Amino acid sequence: MRFERELLKGVAPMVVLEILGRGAMYGYQLSEAVAQRSGNILTLGRGTLYPLLYNLEAKGLVKGDWQEGDSGRNRRYYSITGAGKEYLSAQREQWQKLATGVGLVFGSPSPVMG
């Protein structure tokens, strides 16, 4: 499903950090995980993925390292940093409040993350 760009813009970093919080992944793996874990509702455009990862890396929220992967080939693995975890926690809290508010407006039970 395709979302409005602006709508996704605020959510994408949170989603990526959330998934990386469960283990380090390389780019392709991450894009697949986002699709899979969101039941294919969220598909992070590939054109968005790498710029987003580099931005998160620049902010010190994730860290990229070349490591040998399962297939024996080197991949750049991204893992969440301590700062990333703190950021994610704060974002998650905000998101829950936002979702509750939006749910109340629409008269439906609030979606809960995590």
Add this chain to the structure above:
Amino acid sequence: MGQKQNPYAGLPEVAAEYIRRVIRKMGYSRSARLEVRRELVDHFDDALRSCRDDGERAARAVELIAEFGEPRLLAVLIRRGKKRCRPAWKTAIVRSFQAVGVLLLCMILYVAWFFTGRPTITTDYVAQLNELAHPKVPDSENAWPHYQRAIELFVKPSKADDEFLRDLLSGRLRRFADLTQEQQANLRHLVTANEGAWKEFVAGSARPCCWRLYEAKDNSILAVSVPNLSSLGTLSRIGIVRALLEGQSRQWNEAVSDCMAVARSRNMSHSPVLIEYIVFLAMQRQASWGLAELADLPNVDTAALARAQREFEQVLADGIPVADLEGEHLMWLDMVQRSFTSDGAGGGHVMPKELRRLIPTMVYSNGNKQGKTDSLAFLGAALLHAPREQTLYVVEHYYDLMKDTFASPARQIPAKAAILKKYCEDLSPWRFALPRALLPEFSRLASMRFEAINECEATIAILALRRYRLEKGHYPDSLEQLKAEGYLSKLPFDYFAEGPLKYCKVGDDFLLYGVGWNMKDDGGVHDEKEEPWRGRNEGDAVYWPLAKPAEASSQPN
């Protein structure tokens, strides 16, 4: 050597080409581009691994490319992200280099603009100089043609003879009266050799004015040709020697006339060209010394002394004029006109090559006139130099101060000179390199004028005192007595003391002196290192006795 590995090996060509375009358009550091390329290749590789054949791989690659989006946009986003990843120190270095680059570019543009300027010659300062110099009298009253002819006819003495003349007529050597026969014969030879030149000099000095037409290549006042004026100075000394030789032969009328010829060369005193004024001043002092030497000769004639005093007083009736600085001022204006660009292109700045020509050894020069370092130094100096209007302001102000110094009484000149010196020292050596290096310090000339006036005053007193001695058999007790008895119309004035010259009888002789430049009465003792009539260091200017009877002094060949 191993073969270079294809980074896109195994990828469909469409994917490889897409990645190539992204990387090319990313245009960032090589290491970042290689890293991104590797990640994108891995991404495509992983995504296509499950495909069964090449057709499926190609179709899937096209889908992936569509998901990645337009390569230019992706490249921009990746580049932006990568740039943000750069550590702060790296960013600082890059920004610094960028700033330096921008500055360098601005500098290059500024220098280019700077070099486009050319000076605009709007004023003919040589014509203005000629206008100033010409006193609007008939040409028949001009002494210059005679002086010019005298310079042409002048037979230059040997260097040794020239030095002997200078020393003899300044009190450094023995008195003229004590010269040996051989020395006198040698001097007579110099006089005879310059007979023709001397006649022209005398004819010139009889004219009331002196001016010449100043001419210069390109009408640049800096290139105005200057005749050999030092020849006139030497000729005046030979004229004084001639007078003294005549005096020794008791040809008193001729002797006085020759001294007066030198005294009357003051027709050069109104020249706006300072070097001509300086030559005049030197000749004026020569005349004073010559008359004093004449009065010192044995058996000097009282009538000759009376005539010399009378005529010298007449010659000095107008005093000694203050030096006219206008010629120097015009020279500066012309120099600025020719060395600075116009206000448009070049911004009215001094041109480096002119700076280099005018100031061959500057503080920032390495001394190698042809060196590249010098060229760069002068370019830098020109860029830093104050523009034309500011330079002109400094020059004008300096000349105002200088004129004020020249118009001041002798006692105020040291203080005014200190102001001038400080004004120059306070100028930035970079912003005002040109005026700082080239503005002349003329305040000594202002004092030299008073020195010459004092010498004239002393000479008149000496002529009167010697006449008194010849007529009365003794010297008067005081200058007031000399005046009271009608030998002097006024007391000789010491402009450095602002009072009469000091006089006292010493045995059968007398002492006459002024306080000199230190303005302090040192009891009539002069500094042994300088000529007795000069009192520029510690010590007085002693006008009489003329010189100590000399120890043996040898005259050169």
